[in-house]
Amino acid sequence: MSNRGDSILVLGIGNLLWADEGFGVRCAEALQAGWSLPDNVNILDGGTQGLYLLPYVTEARHLIVFDAIDYGLEPGTLKVIEGDDVPRFMGAKKMSLHQTGFQEVLSSAMLMDGLPESLVLIGVQPKELEDYGGSLRPEVRARLPEALQIALYKLRSWGVEPVAIEAAEDASPLNLNDYEAGRPDEEAACRIGDDRFLARMAEGHPTDVEL
Structure with a gap:
């Protein structure tokens, strides 16, 4: 894809209804609520949409993904994966059906020669998933600010100047x-x-x- 310009996609994936599965979506919400970003930055609640996300991914030059990831670490541990390791890691560490779907998105984008130039996965080790209707556990919710700061740092490295806004x-x-x-x-x-x-x-x- 040669016509993507400087487009950036920030994607939160997961399911709000299953406790720490909602981490990615909550990160995207917090970024949208707290920061003003230029028009070339698209913040998207990807939920569990799988291949429906493919057009958004292939149109982006840079991609940031927030998600709850099973790193095999202590609950609440935040870890960043970048570049070619992102598709491989999500394929090897699937924790739920939405990650199976997003692995297919990345694989399809690669086959279409539409994989973003820059890939960043910001993931947290969940504590609890088997809690229908539950919210983020304290250890996981506490990492929201740090996850946002990592995303803001990456955005700035791509020439974006985020502006803090008063929370509405x-x-x-x-x-x-x-x-x-x-x-x-x-x-x-x-x-x-x-x-x-x-x-x-x-x-x-x-x-x-x-x-």
């Missing part, structure tokens, strides 16, 4: 603070699935559970 109130129901505050306690809401429901599903009766 986010009215979205998925705003991190509101999301955490609105969650019922453990006595009112099961954290890892309702055993009665799961047992009935295993027996082949998915719709007749009285909860």
